[in-house]
Amino acid sequence: MAALSLSPHALYEEVAELLRQRIFKRELEPGSWIDELKIAEAYGISRTPLREALKVLAAEGLVTMKVRRGAYVTEVSERDLADVYHLLSLLEADAAGVVATNATASQIEELQALHAELEAAANPERQDRELFFELNERFHMRLLEIANNRWRDQMVGDLRKVMKLNRHNSLLKSGRIDESLNEHRALMAAIAARDTALTVQRMQEHFRNGLEAAA
Numbered sequence: 001m002a003a004l005s006l007s008p009h010a011l012y013e014e015v016a017e018l019l020r021q022r023i024f025k026r027e028l029e030p031g032s033w034i035d036e037l038k039i040a041e042a043y044g045i046s047r048t049p050l051r052e053a054l055k056v057l058a059a060e061g062l063v064t065m066k067v068r069r070g071a072y073v074t075e076v077s078e079r080d081l082a083d084v085y086h087l088l089s090l091l092e093a094d095a096a097g098v099v100a101t102n103a104t105a106s107q108i109e110e111l112q113a114l115h116a117e118l119e120a121a122a123n124p125e126r127q128d129r130e131l132f133f134e135l136n137e138r139f140h141m142r143l144l145e146i147a148n149n150r151w152r153d154q155m156v157g158d159l160r161k162v163m164k165l166n167r168h169n170s171l172l173k174s175g176r177i178d179e180s181l182n183e184h185r186a187l188m189a190a191i192a193a194r195d196t197a198l199t200v201q202r203m204q205e206h207f208r209n210g211l212e213a214a215a
Contacts, residue, residue, distance in 0.1 A: 012052035015043060019053060023062055023073055024164050034063065034071040061162045076165045081214060084159050089207035091156050092140060093200045095147035100191045100199040107146045108192060114139045115188050122181045132177055139184070166214050176213045183209060 019039075022028045034054065040047045054071045057063035064074045076084075099107070118139065121132045137160070144153050183206040190199040 011045065012049040012056065015045065015049055015053035016056040018043070019057060020060075020062060020161070023057075028073050030073050030075045030165055032073050033069075034073065036070065060158055062165065074162070074165060076162065078215060080162070081166055082211060084162050085207050085211040085214070088156065088159050088163065089204050091152050091159075092144070092207065093203040095144050095149070095152060095156075096187065096191065096203040097196045097200040098147040098149075099143055100194055100196045103146050103191070111139065111143060111146070111191065112188060114142060115184055118181060118184060122177050129177065132180075136180065136184075163214075179209060179213070180206070 019028070019034075028034065036047055036050055036054075040050050043050070054063055054065070058065050058071070062074055064072050066072060099111075103111075114135065118132065118135050120126075121128055121135055140160075144156055183202065187199065187202040187206060190202045
């Protein structure tokens with residue numbers, strides 16, 4: 001593997017992002033040992049910025065540091081997954097309620113446009129799980145931005161990184177994309193109707209069903 005050319009600015013952050021994406025793409029599998037020497041050589045860097053990058057990923061929950069054994073990609077247990085989904089359900093349902101109450105007409109139209117992209121990605125003729133997942137996350141993150149609470153955004157961002165460690169299980173479950181799309185339709189209908197209580201309920205149902213599919 002040819003060495004990559006990285007800029008000197010915040011080198012460890014660049015390395016962290018490269019490793020983060022490899023973890024999300026399953027190039028580094030959950031439970032696998034991270035070979036620091038091999039990665040440092042591949043990226044053309046010393047082990048110092050690599051170790052700083054691993055500390056960042058450990059703080060995010062993506063990497064587990066083991067005494068005298070090195071760094072491993074985190075394995076998410078059923079309990080971990082249930083805890084993550086529980087917290088995401090609380091945080092994102094609250095955000096969705098704020099959107100139903102406070103969003104402008106143009107912001108709701110923006111969410112409807114993102115939902116339309118989800119519909120297109122789920123079309124049986126071109127169904128693309130990876131694209132659907134990407135658009136789904138974009139929808140959720142935009143909803144959070146509209147709700148406008150940076151502390152909630154930070155917590156959700158960290159939790160979603162851990163959720164991604166298990167995303168393929170939920171994506172590959174037969175019929176899950178159609179189910180998720182139906183849940184989004186119900187959520188958008190509640191937001192468009194400015195029904196705060198129903199919007200919160202719909203988002204909670206979305207995460208409850210997502211957990212069942214991911215387990």
